[in-house]
Amino acid sequence: MTSRLDDWVDRLTRQVARRTSRRGLLARLAALTVGAAAVPLLPVSRARGASRAPIPGEPDPSTAAGNPSECEYWRHCAIDGFLCSCCGGSQRACPPGTEQSPVTWIGTCRNPADGKDYIISYNDCCGKHICGLCFCHRNEGDKPIYFPPRSNDINWCYGVSTVVYHCSTAIVLGLATETKS
Amino acid sequence: MTSRLDDWVDRLTRQVARRTSRRGLLARLAALTVGAAAVPLLPVSRARGASRAPIPGEPDPSTAAGNPSECEYWRHCAIDGFLCSCCGGSQRACPPGTEQSPVTWIGTCRNPADGKDYIISYNDCCGKHICGLCFCHRNEGDKPIYFPPRSNDINWCYGVSTVVYHCSTAIVLGLATETKS
Amino acid sequence: MRRIVIALLLAAVTARAEVAPESTGSVETLGPPQPHWVWTADLLLQRSALMDLDGGRMLGIINGGYGTIMPLFARTRPEIYVPATYYSRGTHGTRTDVVEIYDPTTLGLVGEVEIPPKRATNAVALGHAALSDDDRFLAVFNWTTGTSLSIVDLAARRFAGEISLPGCSLTYAAGNRRFLSLCADGAAFVLTLDEQGNEASRVLTKPFFDPKVDPVTEKAVRVGSTWLFVSFDGIIHPVDLSGPEPSFGPTWSLFNADERAEKWRIGGMQHLAVHRGTKRLYALVHRGERDTHKEPGEEVWVYDLADGRRLQRVALVNPGFTIYGFPIAFGGVGGRLFDWLMDSFAPPLVGFITVTQDDAPLLVTSSQFSGSLGVYDARSGAFRGRVGPTGFTSDVLQAPWGGAAP
């Protein structure tokens, strides 16, 4: 990795020498803003995910709450990871070449389309290094590691070949009998 | 790595939700500038390296040409890698726990303090994953991989326990007999 | 190459005012560990880096394997222990878990002990391995949907055995043979080892908190024989391990009614720190709704452990922002201007805090994407500046050296 990383960073370094003066003002401008703004800035746009037929009973796919590639997708209320919809999979299927963990943590998310609460299973897809795209971390009902069924800090890649985590799905198991506490 | 990376990116994601509106303007400002300016911007400041006694015959350590932690340090004219001076080593010594490769590529760099050309040996320090700090890539006299003694694209971690590259030194072998072509 | 050889010969005779020829092959070593040397993990670069807060520079690194990286530091012998997980083909193949042993002076690998390939690789470093006070035994938390501890005899450098946990998780040490775990129903489980590292006795208590109502976090700190856990709502639960049965001290709250009304909460991934000498507790807090228990903090509140009185509020600044190891900042005048803007307007986004244990203690902060540290005077709360870059990202902070024993 090293050498290639070198060459990649090289582009940065070389450009400085050539552009610092020319773009000094621009650089300063960015510097003053990026420190404060880079964080909110970054995820404003996201990878375009799979375009699939709308799922009966779900919000309009043109809205964030109905788009499986958005962190705001209704099923993601307790997810912690990269959205498989951005990684060659979907909210229900793992990307090619990965394995879906049979055990995982559970969230209870409200579907704005029908106002009902559903049990969501966040099965991890495992066996390849992190996808790195569409990271999303929401903690509705999240509990510490000693309370496994509700802990999204646990690496749930078990019952598969390796514990190497790639991305997370968000699968509807069914309606929740209790409304969200 | 995954889970922790998740949690790190999490900070970004969470902040967006909370700050996008509040810092929208700032974010926009950064967005418009960072695309063009981030590159020259990034390396403007560098890790503070070892503060060591000046080496006889070298430029003033308070200048970039005399500071082993700067890419502009006079010895770095053909270096490709992370500066060991920023990684717990120096321009002459490897960081703790690494091994210095006995074989490497050679550069011919002019010392502004005496106007003379020196043969510089860029011995890699090996055995730990990339340092990641003070990356510097300069190609004065660099040749392709099939011309090894002058190629900085070759991973020179050989004659040591592993080929895993950590950082690069810049050691004076002596005066060059010919001035730089 | 010939010309180079000639050059060397010439250099040998002509070198005078010139820069003298230098020798290759030298490698730095470290002096005795210092209280202001702090370790900061980087999961993207899979390492923990040793930073000199006074010198403002990196001293070296230790790599880890897959998952969390949190070295453990022996007090009685010059050794650092790193529980690590590896696959023979990087992301696949045969899994091997080991405890790697490093020398704190050379940062070189001096040994390893293989353990069962069951080590938990979760998103929290804290509570996943524990060292006995006499450095004899290391307990590594295993997660295979079932839970257990792998016990390593560090004196003999051998795997001593695996001990199952009854529906409990994590491990916290106090004393020479005692290890605490937390259970899903809010109970405590205390394991006592014999001299061979086998189970001597076990105690499973009644629940001391309700995980469904207000769970305590994994990010606990230790004072003497007592571990201090904090709940999502800011209630401190002391657990004293000095006796064969754990005793649960009186709970107290970080927040009063007004502060709760203002929605102050605990947050971040390492939100408690203790200065053992002055018995002060440092808590990372922010204003947020329910379920924001992992959100970064904006202030550190300081408490006197003797009476739970809050002594101070420290408003935090952003610890600094880096992109792939390049700090975003300026030198010179622009630098001071930039720092002022960062200090004034950038969100603090602090996810991790620790405190050095010397008599001039420093409060250290980081954000998970910062690759940089914020440093404060732990007594006055005054911001002393930023130290970095430390790498590409930041994770758990450790200040293992100096000061009073736990």
Place this chain on the structure above:
Amino acid sequence: MRRIVIALLLAAVTARAEVAPESTGSVETLGPPQPHWVWTADLLLQRSALMDLDGGRMLGIINGGYGTIMPLFARTRPEIYVPATYYSRGTHGTRTDVVEIYDPTTLGLVGEVEIPPKRATNAVALGHAALSDDDRFLAVFNWTTGTSLSIVDLAARRFAGEISLPGCSLTYAAGNRRFLSLCADGAAFVLTLDEQGNEASRVLTKPFFDPKVDPVTEKAVRVGSTWLFVSFDGIIHPVDLSGPEPSFGPTWSLFNADERAEKWRIGGMQHLAVHRGTKRLYALVHRGERDTHKEPGEEVWVYDLADGRRLQRVALVNPGFTIYGFPIAFGGVGGRLFDWLMDSFAPPLVGFITVTQDDAPLLVTSSQFSGSLGVYDARSGAFRGRVGPTGFTSDVLQAPWGGAAP
């Protein structure tokens, strides 16, 4: 967990207008490979990612080990080959080099062939492994300060043997049994294999260029049996491997006198591409001084290989900027404004180019820190847009599928 079980039972009977319960365990597979599917390597994430340029989305990834990652794609059987280097303890321990075999439909590992732990892990992916036209043999370039080739029999999935190189490096294939290397004095070395993958014959030519004066780069492209190398100064050196002895076609220049005066140079880490159907050469160029041969390009110049005439100059835009996988851009109106500013003012910084081989070819660009692709109509040069993010960083680009055979 009990309430969840109950929930499931209830859901089974009540689900109607609601979202229907779904099954777990499904994994995507890919349809037949498409011409507009492009692989882009990411050395920070140690993988190559498959991007659908038409759909604008990631289809999946294949991981590699330490060092460069450049899959090789069989034409005669559904297999992808990845030469990879691993250590038993990540950064240390026992080194193992393998050629891993993946299925292009499932992206699953289907086999591996162990090779000597000598594979070169240099900063250039190109020229470090080569596949025979009949997919029978793979040659992997070894660098141990000495140089050699590891030959793998892919039909038998066995290591066939190691063949030493006489002071030469790299490997480029043409035909079924012939592999070219470049030597330090500017000579060409051609190895011909027998049916067992052993050396049948070798030819070491006289120098065809002077590495001290104007070296050719490693970033060559192939047209038929001819490899086209370009020198630092933009001279094209064709090397035809159709005969037992290589023949060196007439050299020609990418730049005329005026363009040289303007300091136009070749640059970047993957600066040549060929569309085999139309016999067009694409060259990544920039204005720069001597020793800028790795600097990113600002334009792509298009040439007709029939007569070396330049057909077009394509001004490049920045392929897009990401930070740790997050694209820096906006949706909606702000997005269009941002894109316009990026297109207008951001330096192109293009380090890699490739061209798809179909009849509606696309020119694809990336920057090493972009994690994003720039896509152009390869015939008109019109910018079609950005596709990404592809990951954290970008490296060698490959468009292996569709179009005429090499």
